[in-house]
Amino acid sequence: MLPTAEEAAQALRDIDLISHRAAGFQDYRAESGQLILWGLFYLVGFTLTFCFPAQALALWGVLLVGAVAIGIRLAMNSGAGGGIALRYLGLITTMVAFVVAVHVVFWPVSGEQSAMIAPVFVSALYILRGIQLRPRYTVIGLVLGTLCLGGYLFLLPVFWPWMAMACGGTLILAGLWLRSH
Amino acid sequence: MQTPDEIIHQPVRLKIMAALNTLQSGQWLEFVALRAIVQATDGNLGAHLGTLESAGYVVVKKDFVGRKPRTRICLSRLGREAFSRYVSTLQAILAPGSLGAEDADDG
Numbered sequence: 001m002l003p004t005a006e007e008a009a010q011a012l013r014d015i016d017l018i019s020h021r022a023a024g025f026q027d028y029r030a031e032s033g034q035l036i037l038w039g040l041f042y043l044v045g046f047t048l049t050f051c052f053p054a055q056a057l058a059l060w061g062v063l064l065v066g067a068v069a070i071g072i073r074l075a076m077n078s079g080a081g082g083g084i085a086l087r088y089l090g091l092i093t094t095m096v097a098f099v100v101a102v103h104v105v106f107w108p109v110s111g112e113q114s115a116m117i118a119p120v121f122v123s124a125l126y127i128l129r130g131i132q133l134r135p136r137y138t139v140i141g142l143v144l145g146t147l148c149l150g151g152y153l154f155l156l157p158v159f160w161p162w163m164a165m166a167c168g169g170t171l172i173l174a175g176l177w178l179r180s181h
Numbered sequence: 182m183q184t185p186d187e188i189i190h191q192p193v194r195l196k197i198m199a200a201l202n203t204l205q206s207g208q209w210l211e212f213v214a215l216r217a218i219v220q221a222t223d224g225n226l227g228a229h230l231g232t233l234e235s236a237g238y239v240v241v242k243k244d245f246v247g248r249k250p251r252t253r254i255c256l257s258r259l260g261r262e263a264f265s266r267y268v269s270t271l272q273a274i275l276a277p278g279s280l281g282a283e284d285a286d287d288g
Contacts, residue, residue: 008274018199
């Protein structure tokens, strides 16, 4: 029997709702792997900076190359479609360029000030993404930004260990949180 | 006018098909993930998946990750085509021409 127009409209609304929910689920799944990866990147990076401050720049460089390589692989495995490697590289290049540009504009900057730029930028991006798309991203951005800024303002004597936990730890926990969605 | 596919035109099966249709061809969704998206119980979801599998609309694969059993589901090409036809049928029902025809029939 042919459904009424009302039943057909309801079925189409159900399809939209489920499609949106499924897309959100996949988005959170894909993002969780990236959050855990970049959380580990910051956790190891800030810990190494604390232990070997003189070699910090070189260590961050090596970590960045490794994280980008793994990140591209994760993105490709998430079924994000063609061209994801280039888009991923474009995203990372933009972020690195932003960090370099801020350094150029505000130079000289201390190590602690330098370390704040990327986390604050990432925090702002997640807040904006959450406002536009999915609410959990806003929570992640707010927690990340608040903890990092709090460490810079009030915990400078233990800044590097704090940042390892506040930035790296927050991103890892955020990744696990999205995975539980 | 063509009637909607009766296999898909059931609320839980419709949700299953809609969720699987968001995946790219050949991409699998785990049973637990599908259950969370569709918000059905294990038994209910399993029964409806059985119906869809019998119709050839989905493929169900069971394997192990370590010692943990895992069930994954994928939309078949037949299923994707059937779902596309189903959506087109619903849209045709809502199309202005279709409503006009109903009105004319009523009149």
